[in-house]
Each structure stands twice: as C-alpha cells, then as structure tokens.
Amino acid sequence: MKQQITLKYTEKPTETDFAKYNEFAAKNWGKSNDSAEDAAKNFFDKNKSVVTAYINYELVGLCFIHFRTTNFNGKNISFAGIGGVVTHKEFRHKGIATKLLQEAIQKMQDKVVDIALLATDIPRLGKLYSIVGFVPLKNTYVFDDINDVRKPDPGGMIAPICSPEIYSEIVNSPEALFVGKSAF
Numbered sequence: 001m002k003q004q005i006t007l008k009y010t011e012k013p014t015e016t017d018f019a020k021y022n023e024f025a026a027k028n029w030g031k032s033n034d035s036a037e038d039a040a041k042n043f044f045d046k047n048k049s050v051v052t053a054y055i056n057y058e059l060v061g062l063c064f065i066h067f068r069t070t071n072f073n074g075k076n077i078s079f080a081g082i083g084g085v086v087t088h089k090e091f092r093h094k095g096i097a098t099k100l101l102q103e104a105i106q107k108m109q110d111k112v113v114d115i116a117l118l119a120t121d122i123p124r125l126g127k128l129y130s131i132v133g134f135v136p137l138k139n140t141y142v143f144d145d146i147n148d149v150r151k152p153d154p155g156g157m158i159a160p161i162c163s164p165e166i167y168s169e170i171v172n173s174p175e176a177l178f179v180g181k182s183a184f
Ligand SMILES: CC(C)(COP(=O)(O)OP(=O)(O)OC[C@H]1O[C@@H](n2cnc3c(N)ncnc32)[C@H](O)[C@@H]1OP(=O)(O)O)[C@@H](O)C(=O)NCCC(=O)NCCS
Pocket: 028, 029, 084, 085, 086, 087, 088, 091, 092, 093, 094, 095, 096, 097, 098, 099, 119, 120, 121, 124, 125, 127, 128, 129
C-alpha cells in the first residue's frame, strides 16, 4: 500500500521546532562537507520558514525557506532561498523531497516572490532540483558571512517564481547576485 505523505508549512518556527528539525537533520544528513566553524559563520539566519513532511505523524522530511529582498542592477527584488533539504534515511526515493520543494514553491507563489534560489552539489543533486524548475546559475550568488566577509555559495541554482523578466535578467547577467547576510 502506498504511504500517504502529509505536508505542513510553518511560517515562524519556535525554538522547540528548530530543536526538532536539527535533531532530525543530524540523524538523517550524515557528515556535511562544512566544518562546524564554517557552518556557524555562514549559516546563521534564523529568520526562516519551514515545510515539513509526515508519514503517519512521523517527521520524514523538511526544507527551510528564507524570504528576503535584495537589489540587482538597481532594481529591488524579492526572492526565496531554499536550504536544509533533508529526508528520512529509510524513506528516500519516494518523492518526499520533490513534494517538499513543490509545496515550498507554492508558498513562494502565494507570497508573490520574483525568483527562488538554492545551492547544491549540482553534478550529484542538480537533477532533483531541475524536476521543480531550477537551473544552474552561470555565476553563483554571493552572501556575507557573520563577519561581513563576502563569499560565493558554490552550486547556485535559480528558478522563476512570479517574475520571468527578473529571472532572465539574473540568468543572463555576468554579475553575481548578492543575497544578504548568511547562506541558506
Ligand atoms: C537529497 C535528498 C533530500 C533527496 O530526498 P528524496 O526524498 O529521496 O528525493 P526524491 O525521492 O524526491 O527524488 C526525486 C529524484 O531526484 C533525484 N535524486 C534524489 N536523491 C538523489 C541522490 N542522492 N543522488 C542523485 N539523484 C538523486 C533522482 O532523480 C530522484 O528520482 P528517483 O528516485 O526516481 O531516482 C535525500 O537523499 C537527503 O536527505 N540527503 C541528505 C541531505 C542532503 O544531501 N540534502 C541536499 C542538500 S542540497
């Protein structure tokens, strides 16, 4: 029998929620390439929403959404960064990550953001994100770390949400898009 996947969106997770998500990610992600020190410098934005997935009330996946604004070529743009996509080790290749991403994109459409961004190991996982419309950026986006050091987030991908015009401007520009403080 096919197991029913339920999705939930939480606009402002509490500290208790974040503790649950961190515990889930620690169990199911395995070793990350970032050192703990680098991760603390680069990923410190707590102002994020979350989509969670459940099977029989058990948490089986999550992804964070960072809603932000920035300026590109003199234009104010609104965008959403996706980060922390992780699914339960025993429930992989069942479409859970795809469903989480589709729900995240639905929320971005509701909020009328112009574009969506994320960073990944493109040769390995680019296909997962291409299923929901992301393409690799020619020039990956940049962010400021906790010490205001500007850094590229390798493996940047972009998808149009509500503005195909801003999407093509960024995709075709040699300029790197600045996304603000903290990576996703
Ligand atoms: C990456 C991850 C989130 C995928 O979750 P999932 O629920 O298994 O993904 P889906 O079932 O929606 O996958 C859809 C398609 O994406 C691609 N895909 C998914 N995981 C992949 C992987 N590890 N390697 C290569 N392609 C993959 C496949 O084409 C897959 O279709 P298939 O199952 O028919 O082969 C999961 O493996 C995970 O949590 N990994 C550890 C954390 C991580 O690396 N997160 C990504 C950070 S950018």
